[in-house]
Amino acid sequence: MGNKPKTTDGLMRHMRDNKKLNIGGSKQKRQLRNIGYFHGYKGYNFYQRKENDLSYSEFTELHALYEFDTEIKTLFYRHVMFSETAIKNRILEIIHKESGYDLEPLFEKVLIDYKKHAPGHKEYKKKLAQTLRLRKDIYEKIHENCNTKPYISHYIYDDRPVPVYAVFELLTLGNMVFLTRCLKDTMKINLLKDLDLFITSFEKNEKIIGDLIDCLKGLRNAIAHNGVLYDCRFKDNSTGKQLTEYFNVKMKVKNLEFNRIVDYLAVIILICSSLGYSKTELKRIVREFETSLNKLRNELKHNISVYDKIIGTDVRTKINQINTYINNIS
Template identity: 30%
Template sequence: MKTRLTNKNNSLPGDTLKKLINHIRKVDKISIKDSDEKYLSLMGYFHGYQACRFVRTDSPHNSLNIKRFSQIRNIYNVNDQLKLLFYPIIMQLETALKSRIIDILASNHHCYLHDIFANCLNGYKDIIPHNSKLRRKRRDRIKNKYRIEGKLYNAMSRNIGNDTINYYVKRNQEVPIWAIFEFITLGTFGYFVDLLNLDIRKKLEESIGIIDNQDLKMMDNYSHDDTYKKYTFICTHLFLLNDLRDAVAHNKIIFDCRFRSANSSEAVKYQLRRKFHMKQPVTFNSIVDYFTLTSFYQYKLGINVKYIYAEQHQLHDILLSFLNHEGESNFDKAFGQDAFKKLHQINFKI
């Protein structure tokens, strides 16, 4: 999110904390005590204070109604609580999803990079180049294939001294894919899955259980004659999860989903809404939508529902704390008017 000071005659980013406090008090018209200097120092001026004054962008239309610095502190604390909630969930999902694809590859004797590159990361062949758009798409897939190959080899070479990689190197053996997966990011993993051929993506989605007959019918309508678009639910899911994962891991603001960069198709949005029988739309402009997605995957991957319900109650309490401290107007801007309704509709009769 871009943030800026609009009054060039007042405090600038390089000023001392005391001058920044005077700027907050005189220019931003926000009540702040001199003793709040330590909290401003801990959260940072741009990273914390300015970031918590707005929702998604720093336009006046998206500004929160902030009168006191204590409100900024509360919003910042809520953001920290959300990161503490999501971090272990994302790490758990990343490990479980990598394990699923490893199981599918290994069961078909695809364990080593040269074989995987030749026989698995060849999804570009599923694109029939009927027109210039599809020809460009196929060409882009081929480029991405070589890019991912480079990332996998780089991950292996960077960690050549690690015990996991070194175990195979010492024995003069090829390093299997499951060892390399230990060192790739969720984003790289998402591109890896996206480049897999149709047959393997189908096995992966069926293995996890994220698709049913209605999903397949919807994808038929969505993909029309473009077969390569089928079985891409998990690819879209992974890119959405990676946005959240990167924001949490790199200590960014997440409460208003400003981290979102991945696109989500209408098919994916409708899929989650239908799975949980939600009356409200899933847009991924609310952190509740991301919780809906993580809960769906946790359930399908076999996590005990009592743990997921505990996380659901924890998110409810975090949202309620924000509402009680910041009021309905700020809450609706940050999380959406239907946040609690959507959260309460997450159940596991799916």
């Protein structure tokens, strides 16, 4: 027979006796119950991988990290969701100008990135496969939602094709990554220019919009599903040097590897600035981030090695570079 489940008191004894973590009293018992042993304690006692144990001696340190994580989710949530909607609408607007409202011209005139390669070339096959997968996903979403989403059923029941703008209501950021990668290059460039993200001197502009949305996707999903944020374990492994180089040129923010939470502050500031946030609004985001950061550092003042491990030793440098970018926005 399996082991009998532990009570909260039993879990606290386990944490004291086996994990050498100082925890006790009614307040900390309530905090443990609120954050959960498996979601809270088990989720915040390591950095990125379980073998990277964080050497806490006090439960207050772990709880401070949990509180920091929650505050950053709250700070980022509104701006990430706004960015998702705004970027989708900008893409939709450009598609309407190119191919109208009907769905089929989308595949005939817009999602034709594969055609820049010779038929039979490995890149042609790879990108055609992406486009066909996207096409399949779109029609499956229409089928799955034809009876539950009024903005879809309205057209189905009226025996009319579902327009692109209705389909966009069904698309996730994951779908949008595929869609932007499948766009023909001229439309990718037009989108970057519309968002004031185009850099004349950058050689791979056409790939950046897909990379940015892909980077935003992991952050968005972690926030929306209450995942752990602070150590960026949500990061997609495909986020690489190209995006690092882009931020270096565009924002003059260096060494972004997207494995520190401050790196995603830079992502949010860049996207929100491109969508029309004022300097005051952008500075407020950075200031609130710093407030939570200072609070965490104070809580970990007797365990600075843990703070440096999870936040990074160059966090202040990156924040200063982000603020310089904001100050230089015209």
